[in-house]
Amino acid sequence: MASTEPETQLEAQASVPPVTAPAELLADATFSASLAISFGTQDNYEAFRSRVRTDDKLISLGSAKLSDWWLVKFFDGARGNGELAYKMLEKTMQWRIEYKWDSLATEDFTADELTGKLYYHNFAKDGTPVLIWRIARHKADPKLVEHTVRFIVYTMVKGIRDGTVASRLTLLVDRLGSTNDNVEGIAFFRSLTSVLQTHFPEMLQRIIIFPTNWLLWTVWKVVKPFLDMTVVEKVSLVGPKEYKQTLQDAIALEFLSQRYGGNSIDWTDKGAVAATLPDDEEEDDGSTEEGAVAKMHERDSAVSVSAVSLQGLSLQEKKDGEIKKVPKSSTWGVGGFRKMSSFKKDFFQSKEK
Structure with missing residues (x-):
């Protein structure tokens, strides 16, 4: 039987657009597609647009490279509030400088x-x-x-x-x-x-x-x-x-x-169809619950984040010497938030109850 997998990675890559964008696309200002606002009024948008185009601070941050397409996005993101849209855009322009946005197209x-x-x-x-x-x-x-x-x-x-x-x-x-x-x-x-x-x-x-x-x-x-x-x-x-x-x-x-389940041939599969999961089983990674949680905790141990309390999250509980599954609706509700340091502790305490 002939394989449906790509013969080589390069063969699969043949359908992918070139990595480097044409020079004329390097600046966002050349993206000329028009976009209508979805929130606020046209007058408020025009006032916001005029401010962006003339504001010395934004100009110093490179706003001249922005197309009107982006201005509409930020205006809509602020739900038509021009002042908020300005602050959002200012933050993004500062971020773009630090993020080296202009080099993305040539990386x-x-x-x-x-x-x-x-x-x-x-x-x-x-x-x-x-x-x-x-x-x-x-x-x-x-x-x-x-x-x-x-x-x-x-x-x-x-x-x-x-x-x-x-x-x-x-x-x-x-x-x-x-x-x-x-x-x-x-x-x-x-x-x-x-x-x-x-x-x-x-x-x-x-x-x-x-x-x-x-x-x-x-x-x-x-x-x-x-x-x-x-x-x-x-x-x-x-x-x-x-x-x-x-x-x-x-x-x-x-x-x-x-x-x-569709009819389109995905170039990354060349028509290969994924195996259907059994109707009565949920796709999983085969790891134990304790091992998966421990691995996630270990991976992020250096990151200061908040995590959910896993009180009641155990997918199983003992009753009359037997093990039965707990309905998902009773275990997946949003609980209180705690530091990641108590992440595993909460989980294993719930397993012991």
Whole structure:
């Protein structure tokens, strides 16, 4: 039987756009696509726009490179409040200097792109481009957190500059086949969410994370407090029995990868179809609950973050000498927040009760 896998990594890479953007795309000001405001009034937006174009402080920070497209994004992100939009934009312009934003377009992320772990694939029913993050193809490394975040930023910026992203995007976080070695720790999620919600306002149409398991819900409860509610409302965590239907509701079958039950051939799979998960089982990494929590705690031991109390999180409890499963609805509710130092303690105390 002929293999459906790419013969070589370079062969798979053949369908990927060049790493280096054309010179005319290096400055955001050349991105000329028009974008209408979604919040506030046109008069207030014009006042904000005029201020940005004439303000000496913003000009000194490089605002002349910004296209009106970005101004609309920040105005909408501030829900039509011009003063707030100004402050948000000022913060981002300062960040861009420190982040070396202008060098993103010429940096070489070939090694990351060759993995096929992050790429655009067709469009959702609402017209937003679909960006897929394949976790099983990513090797988590605490030492490379900022590099990984920068690669994601690079991919989003490239999509904006080449016109793939006209306004917003749909993000699929695909956990199929992933293990603990593929999953980043809390430091990564804090860094990424901070960058996206602060410096890419109104960019995400929806985020679909699938398939879920108990550890993912734990991480979600840790990360959720750091997110703006406008971002939280766009996140859907979907179980192994429901994720294909959820994806098919968002993306037409002709544009949905065969991997997810659609008819589109994904260049990173060359038509390979993922194995269907058993209906009565939830995809997991095979690790014990204690081991997974300990590993996550160890990975982030140097990071000062808040974590959820895992009181009652145990998926099993003893009753009359037997072990029975606790309904997910009673274990996945948001609990009180505590320091990461008491993360494992709470978990194992709940296991002993």
